[in-house]
Amino acid sequence: MTTPSSARRPRGAVPLLDRPLDRLIGKTTATQLAKQGITTPRGLLRLFPRRYDTWGDLTDLRTLKDREQATIQAQVVRAAARRTRSGRPPALMEATVTDGVTTMGLVMFGNPGQMHHHAEQLAPGTTVLLYGKVGLRHGRLQLASTRFQVLDELDDAEREALLARPMPIYPGTESLPSWLVGRAVRTILDQIGPADVPEPLPEPVRTTEHLVDAYTAYRWVHTPEDATQWREARRRLRHEEAFVLQAALVQRRVQHAAEHTAVAWPIPGEESLLADLDAALPYPLTAGQVRVGGQIADALNSTVPMQLLLQGDVGSGKTLVALRAMLQVVDAGGQAALLAPTEILAAQHRASLEALLGPLAHAGMLGGAQRATRVRLLTGSTPPAQRRQLLADLAAGEPTIVVGTHALLSQTVQIPFLGLVVVDEQHRFGVAQRDALRERGGVTDPATGAQRTPHLLVMTATPIPRTIAMTIFGDLDTAVLDELPGGRRPVATSLVPWAREPWVERIWKRAAEEVAAGGRVYVVCPRIDADDAAGADQEEPELPGALLDEGGELPQEAAPTRPPAAVVDWAQQLAAEPALAGVGVGTLTGRMSAAEKDAAMVDFISGRTPVLVCTTVVEVGVDVPSASMMVILDADRFGLSQLHQLRGRVGRGERESVCVAVTGVEVGSPAYHRLKAFGDISDGFKLAEADLELRSEGNVLGAAQSGRRSDLDLLRVSRDGALIARARKQAETVIAADPTLAEHRDLAAAIADRLDEEAGAYLERS
Incomplete structure (x- = not known):
């Protein structure tokens, strides 16, 4: 059993690590740290070094990037101070430093005496630690707003002691460079002992993993004597991060199972709606659908909430x-009940379910099957009279399927026999939102006092790498459909630069060819109109030879700056496009009313307007089998998962389909590499792995929720999958023995400090 450090403190005493930072390190430095959200010693100790340099090893200046705040170690070539012509400021000091291969300039401003003193300090040959903002001046690197520390000023004893020690380099700001952060950290370390540092990792975990204790880890990560120490410290702290996160998710899951029960819905026999549906399907289920279907059926036939x-x-x-x-x-x-994020997606789901069911969806209607049900739709646009009738039918317990948006979350919606909640596109909903619908069907079991709750099935069409799924959805079981049904065709994907005007013109010729052959064409824009500053729909949340007359790579020149493509502008432009003469062009955005959206989709599907200029409102769920071409304008303004979803809107029928991503990004830029991955990879799971490699976990796992910190410090899900899996099993062992963590108070405190109830489902909101 872990002995919590809190048990060794006097009752009522404020732990040293939770005291106001300004009382321990001074108000000036504390004020600067507060701007980074660090207000306690605990937060400061978790501001880990970005890297470790060796005293005397010069930084490779070629690695510096324009406009970054950089800490570098270099040798002075020359330095001189002089008065300025304007006298505002009165003087400046200019210097040149080198790493032995490359040189760069630095400039400082101030009063004459101060600048002359700095010039004297920076004598030629001096080794100096510099911090400032990198910029380009006349094509050369320059460090501005510079602060420095002369390393040669150390006495012989200090030099001998420090030469072999790694030098921590912290993320800093212009007002608080790395060495000042390091000084503040050392001030805290000088005031604490082992009893002041909580120990979230149980001793059996530390022993099994051969990890140092928390106090040692903090000392070694900030003041290592050699590389072995900081590596061991980071290994321990990384494991702690994985363990605390997984413990939080496991505890959430265990608590839910203990406090809730569910109705066990028996697996239907041969005389059932399900059997009738399977018999009516024009194609066999895939092996994956059979496997996952069996897993879900067994889970529904249990009183443990799925x-x-x-x-x-x-x-x-x-x-x-x-x-x-x-x-x-x-x-x-x-x-x-099926919960969808937008009205158009809810309507599409209802249409898809009715199409799959056929006569089985027409209970009590002419032409309905003997055994049948109904698929109802509830959104914010449902007419009042229709809404009242639907709510009455639901409250009366009518066995039915109801599809809806956030309108289903209203307190006026009562679904007394709600047995299953399906949430589509989970990343558009928070944990609280998905739980709110489950509460609509929840009642208290008088015998046990447990809350009876519906089973939960969360769907996402954005494939998630296993390690991210384990971290994001740790309170859920997972099931994966890893194959496509028969009839689905791969979609050829091409990248087209705006700078190649003949290529762009060829897109619209190809679009006309698709329409002439009975196809439908989506044209997606990042904005609705030119004044749309947000650049997003308010409802949200290499060309193949057949397409181009010429082939080749993206040109090296960047396209001129141009405003992002907007639906209103491009609808007008395509209506006047000679290649599309006589072809109807429609529009679809999230700002349109439900009736307008329905009309737009009807016109698109019927061929009245076979070219649809739209926003990402069509990103998920929209199913038009005749759609054979997807054109994404300014594709660099969309994330990889969004691009993949848009591509998935075509290739759903028997026609060969293409996707064209038009962009003006510069070759070699991060956006270019993202689009290159999109063009090269069609498998969604492989694309998700590539996305993870291209983006930091901070982007993937999301920003803090409810004002709490929820990013990762040292853990990297792209690298630490095995560690996360081990931490998961260890957390399950601890929670199984101590569900409330009464015997692991430091672990409970760490969970409360790092996570809130929403952060149990960190999800990329990009």
Whole structure:
């Protein structure tokens, strides 16, 4: 059992690590740290060095980037001070430093006496630690707003002691360079002992993993005597981060299971809606659909509430799997609900479910099957009279499937026999939102006092690497559909630069050819109109030879600066495009009313307007089998998962389909590499792995929620998958023995410090 450090403190005493920082390191430095969100010694100790340099080893100046705040070690070539002509400021000091290969300039401003003193300090040959903002002046690197520390000023004893020690380099600011951060950290370390530092890692975990204790880890990570110490410290702190995160998720899951129960819905037999659906399908289920379907059926037939994440690539058949699960509940007299993020997606889901069910969706209607149900739709645009009738039917317990948006979360919606909640596109909803719908069907079991809750199936069409899924959705089981149903065709993807005007013109000729052959064409823009400053829809949340007359790589020259493509502008432009003469052009955005959206989709599907200029409102769920071409304008303004979702809107029928991403990014830029990955990789799971490699976990795992810190310090899910898996098992062992963490108070405190109730489902909101 871990002995919490809090037990060794006097009752009522404020732990040293939680005291105001300004009382321990001084107000000036504390004020600067507060601007970075660091207000306690605990937060300062978790501001880990970005890297470690060796005293005397010069920084490679070629690695510096324009406009970055950099800490470098260099040797002075020359330095001189002089008065300025304007006298504002009165003097400046200019110097040249080198790493032995490259030189760069630095400049400082101030009063004459101070500048002359700095010039004397920076004598030629002096080794100096510099901090400032990198810039370009007349094509040469320069360090501005410079602060420095002369390393040669150390006496012989200090030099001998420090030469072999790694020098921590911290993320700093112009007002608080690395060495001042280091000084503040050392001030804290000088005032604490082992009893002041909490120990979230149980001793068995530390022993098994051969990890140092928390106090030693903080000393070694900030003041290492050699590289072995800081590496061991980071290894321990990285494991702590994984363990605390997984413990939080495991505890959430265990607590939910203890406090909730569910109705066990029996697996339907041969005389059932589910059996009728399977018999009517024009194609066999894939092996993955059979496997996952069986897993879900067993989970629904249990009083333990199912909490399952179903993920699969675009077009893998998740909707059919979800429908089969909902029918298991409806067959037994229960109700099922599907929560979608937008009205258009909710309407598409209803249409897709009715299409799959056919006569089975027309209960009580002419032409309906003998055994049938109904698929109801509830959104903010549902007419009042229709809404009242629907709410009455639901409250009366009608066995049915209801599809809806956030309108389903309203307190006026009562679904007493709600047995299954399906949440589509989980990244558009918070944990609290998905739980709110489950509460609509929750009642208290009088015998046990437990809350009876519906089963939960969370779907995402954005494939997530396993390690991220383990971290983001740690409170859910996972199931993966890893194959595509028969009939799905790969989509050829091309990158087109705006600078190649003949290529761009060829796009619209190809679009006309698609329309002439019976196809439909999406043209996606990042903005609705030119004045749309947000650049997003308010409802959200290498060309192949057949396309181009010429081939080749993207040109090296960057396209001229141009405003982002907007739906309003491009709808007008394409209506006047000679290659599209006689072809109807429609529009679809999140700002349109529900009736307008429905009309736009009807016109698009019927061929009245076979070219649809739209925003990402069509990103997910929209299913038009005749759509054979996707054009994404200014594709660099979308994330990889978004691009993949847009590409998934075509290739859903029998036609060969293409996707064209038009961009003006510079070759070699991060945006270029992202688009290159999009063009080269069609498998959603492989693309998700590439996305993880291209972006930091801070981007992937999201910003802090409710004002709390929820990013990762040292843990990297792209690298630490094995560690996360081990930490998961260790956390399960601890929580199984101590569900409330009454015997692991330091661990409980660490969970409370790092996570809130929403952060249990960190999700990329990019």
